[in-house]
Amino acid sequence: MLTMGVADRMKIGMRKFLQRPGTTVDLRPLEKLLPDIEAREEAVQELSDAELTEAAGSAEELVEICALGREAAVRGLGQRPYDVQVVGALALLAGKVVEMATGEGKTLTAALAAFGHVRAGNGPVHVLTVNDYLARRDAEWMEPVYTLLGLTVGWVTEASTPEERREAYACDVTYVSVSEAGFDYLRDQLVTDVADRVQRGLATAIVDEADSILIDEARVPMVLAGAVPIEQDPVHQAATVVRGLKNHRDFEIADDGRSAALTSRGLATVEAALGGIDLYDEEHVGQLSAINVALHAHALLRRDVDYIVRNKTVELVDEMRGRIAQRRRWPDGLQAAVEAKEGLDASAEGEVLNTVTVQSYIALYKNVCGMTATAVYVGDQLREFFKLEVAVVAPNTPCIRKDEADRVYMTKEERDEALVAEIVKAHERGRPVLVGTLDVHASESLAKALSAEGIEANVLNAKNDHEEASIIAEAGTFGAVTVSTQMAGRGVDIRLGGSDEHDKAKVAKLGGLYVIGQGRHDSRRVDDQLRGRAGRQGDPGGSVFFVALEDELVARHAGDVLPRSPKMNFDGLITDDRVDWAIGHAQRVAEGVHHEIHRNTWRYSVVIEQQRVALAERRERVLTSTVTALMLIERVTDKTEDLDDEILDRVSRNIALFHIDRLWAEHLAYLNEVREGVHLRALGRLDPLDEFHRAAVPAFNDLIPEIEERTVATFEEIEDVENWQPEDGKLVRPSATWTYLVHDNPFGSELDRLISAVGRRIRD
Template sequence: MAGFDWFWRAMGGSSARKNQKRGKEIVAHASEVRRQLKSLSDDDLRGQLQTSDMGTKLAVLAEAAQRTLGLDPFDCQVKAVLHLLDGDVIQMATGEGKTLVGAMAAVGFVAEGKKVHILTVNDYLARRDSAWMSPLVDFFGLSVGAIYEGLDANQRRQEYLKDIVYGPVNEIGFDVLRDRQVTSRTDQVHTAVDVALVDEADSVLVDEALVPLVLAGSIPGEAPTGHITDIVRDLRENMHYVIDDDRRNVFLTDAGADYVAAALGLDSLYDGDQAAHILVHVNLALHAKALLIRDIHYLVRDGKIQLIDSSRGRIAELQRWPDGLQAAVEVKEGLSVSEGGKILDTITIQALMGRYATLCGMTGTAVEATDQLRQFYDLGVAVIERHKPLTRFDEADRIYATAEDKNRALVAEIRRIHDTGQPVLVGTHDVAESEALAAALSDLDVNVLNAKNDDEEARIIAEAGDVGRITVSTQMAGRGTDIRLGGADESRYQQVVERGGLAVIGTGRHKTARLDNQLRGRAGRQGDPGLSLFFVSLHDDMVVSGGSGEHITAHPDAEGRIDQKRVDDFIAHCQRVTEGQLLEIHAQTWKYNKLLTDQRAIIDERRARLLDTDQAWKELQERAPERAAEVKDRPKIAETAREIMLFHLDEEWSEHLSIMDEVRESIHLRAVAKETPLDEFHRIAVREFKDLAQRAVDKAVETFQEVTIDPQGVAQLADQGRARPSATWTYMVSDNPLASGGNSVMSGIGNIFR
């Protein structure tokens, strides 16, 4: 009963009961109406969509799905559509048909006069789902498109005009950033949109919420010198530097600071005109050495650093660390330092979501993210029951005293299961672990799916449910793709069922139960049999981090296994602690980001006035009347005034971001000085922003007075070094508080407050 009470509290208590009752009544009504609709012609059926009765609308959508796609929605799918239209995040188990649900809901929103973005986690899903669902959308005379990497501006502009647009969240965000640089509305690709329907909502809205999307312009990169890197390479842990318990932060000791200062020929790292600059580079080199580990946090491929997305266990396309840290790792690995970039603009995924009037989503694991979804988005969670009962067996954790004991038992269990012919999917935490496990099973045919071969993902996942398969995967490979028993064609389905279905084994608990459940959910699709089992040791990162400062007395057997309830409870406690840590990090980091988001909104308002009116020309006439009188009859002078004003506004905003980035990188020093870092950050941000708009106007007036303006009224801005960057690019900064170890540069901010 306690578990039932917890469920209702998570869902919002008595209001959730009322919503559940309302949902059942509407779905039952829709089922009745649908029987009547079956006799209607296609034209008559389409005409029923505009009804104000929700049950009828759902019935029309369900009947249209059957006619166009051959998919007959279950009542649970119809209920899911209802909750999406109500603005909830729905939790649906793997294989329950979220793709169809999303498309039906999108059509329902459009019927209400709204434009919809369906946000996916990658290009493949955006293109697949838009094509797959297009017959349903076309049936109602609506248009559907997809945004993905490789489309040019004109192609993107055409896609965004469509009623329903599928696209990866990062691509949508990059287009927002590029639109913020245009000097004419005709160059903008985005159009007004009302609804964001987020696929894999927990991944996008929680795991990646604070990932900054960045638009940069070319400038030379700056890195710690090779000399600093060589000095730092010789530092020894616990003598020259210490790492905190959850391995998110590294600090020089007094002995370390003295050692580095002496090696650099300085009296101190903390005094002198260049001290702050040098200390930043020393800290970057130390972070690269101590916290960023090859084959766990990044790969080196083709002479380049490639980051690993820790929440998915694959290459994080387009991601890089902030320029200084990126360069520090490149120097550490002996690579050429890549070109840096002047940040022109940036937006977090969480701030991007704030641009939509209506936000909803779907995922297999939403309940565990209820607090984050409510706190940061004011979203409720609706759990959609399965179409068929779950028959998967979730075995109790097998807990061991040491990592060595755990790994021996893990390998033995995989071999035992494999001998029966039951397919096994093993979820590991990083590339290094996946490869070590595969090596331990080298005498067997093992498919390894990690960041080094993620281009083979579709093929490997498609066959992971076949008889005798062993698939070793990092994290949540293959989200969005079902693992079908018996192989991709299910030709040996019955053989796998007879062997117990897919067995999912975790090599350790994650820092949140939600990530555990994502892995567990790969088995037991659509009522199929299956098994889930996690191996845990008292030396696992999650246990060490969550149990920091606590001691547990355990009595392992001869094989190192511990079978004591209080140890089980301790493991659960450790996970709750790490979940709390992550929520606090998210809350604190959002407070740093929110002020800049609010300031960006002020810049957006100013930009809109300059873009959509003659405000720029009016201001320049007022501030520089003599120059204005000289050029006022030139046909393009109003456009030139707008271009000059926008250039300086954007330039000042870029400089503001650069200043605040430097402040944030050094904010921990203010914590050492007993100042409150967040308050100090806000004080500086407000002070620096206060005169930004006026500085932009003053510089625009100066440029207007000095620049050469031709007879058409076009200013030769390039001659004065006032041209926009000739090359820009987009990337994502690795800034994920769910990242393990040192993969989160920003995570240190949250730790200050613990």
């Protein structure tokens, strides 16, 4: 374990996180501009479309930008932006993360801000979304506004070709998911010809669903991988060996559910199955690692909770959104272990050629701002990791949604029985109900229970996430019952009476959309996002959460602070303020744990990112100048003096770029090995981060001279420089490359587990 000093610092940091109140930006200076903007409205309305476009091309003042943007929205969409949308756009132009309630029109707010950023000389603007669907939808939706303002707009999705990407990024404003933008950046970093790039600089990012991208996704590494020779997969053999092992007999699961270990009997069984070897002998370390990861997959990862199997592939479920985590895979062999567990072939992981975390990628933009419905809870993290402040914009129409107190029960069985009864009661009146569950399995179980009561619910989870928009759009229909994981259609409006609002008055009279949560999520933000599906733009609505003291969140983070005999009604409903406090405490601790893990991960990422940036700058010089040719002229005089400058430049550049990319890939592999083993050094009372730096910094310092040495050596081996091609010197790049995101290891590192343990001991 870590030294007491490090653990104490973690405990103090988490306690501060739990106690620190959030602070937000004062928007009154921006609100003072509203009368002037409105005063310009009449004059702007008299402009023809052509005159409006011409005026937009020379607009520089904020008042003029907002007045023209508002009029373009009226003409292009038939919508006049509310004052709160204008204030939101002004806050985005000031570089803030704007909190606006669900249904307040963040998409149009972002378009006004994008126009302003372009006019301020901060273009090109990338509007970063959470998925491809929103990128394309929002770009096409806002296109009439941009056209009237004289701007071009494009969008990028996973299916976009290189030429389509290049055209989209050439626009003034580009809508793209953060992962696709990051992948394009990584590919651009490995081009051997500037003309092959698709992006044209990272100037301004407007981050949609900012809390999700900047906090929940921040640690996620985006990876560009290359093909490597296929090696024997030891994990599949290990999966076969552990498949018959039983809990409590052959292995034991830790109390926190994040690790499993073989018992003496289990170890003997495994060693016998592997031919009677000593699994802990040094020569079998690879098999030991494979057995451990296969055991974790077998004992701890749950189908339809942590992942689903679809189209003969394992697809990971994003615990924060309940959606499929697109192009995501677990690290450290865990992905292959789960594939083996499910009887599937291992998918290629490949050699990592380049990687950047979401947080590091966002930091590359000169200007960053964002918007979401839930930013205040993560205000401190936004300040710490991005130096961004939160600005809360009041809703255009006051929220009249009725948020009830949690209904708490001792067991999940009692909770779910009461939950089904509540849904039946609302459904009998015709009131639409949206139920949020914590995972795929829970959503399907609840739908089955409702079916037994004669209610056929619309189910939305990771298995049918492609239908998300259409299902959620009808969740407000009279009599509808929708059961969803916490994805709940973020970014899609739920209109009372259905998408056509046919029965709006009837549904409103019944109290509007009724949102029910089955259990509390680790994050209050996710719960608030679910609540926010009701009460849109002043509509009536209601929300309530049904909680069981058996829920994982409560048991893990509040089990030792719950009263032994809580007060309860005859029907099993707990009515005890101490229990309500304990549940809130559990969420705050879970959020604190997440924050500390984020902070710890970022400490390691900082040095890697500094090294990546430094090498990228050197690579850029090699790509765009004659620096390598000059170096060779100095060091290999006899072979360069009679060469044509153009030939020398071409050959030297190709050689140097190959070795830069090859050595960086090797360096990343080395850093991964160091990171995996560094926590073992804490046993000797050493700080793991210091130990990581002690290994990483000298290794990188050796990289630059090694690049030069390999470049010179390769050049000296060339017999016919004038006709040389890279393949002649065996400088062959991967035959195929692909991209993916590395999902958090659900069991964390040893340090992550220590942080979680510290979190469980914290008191408010």
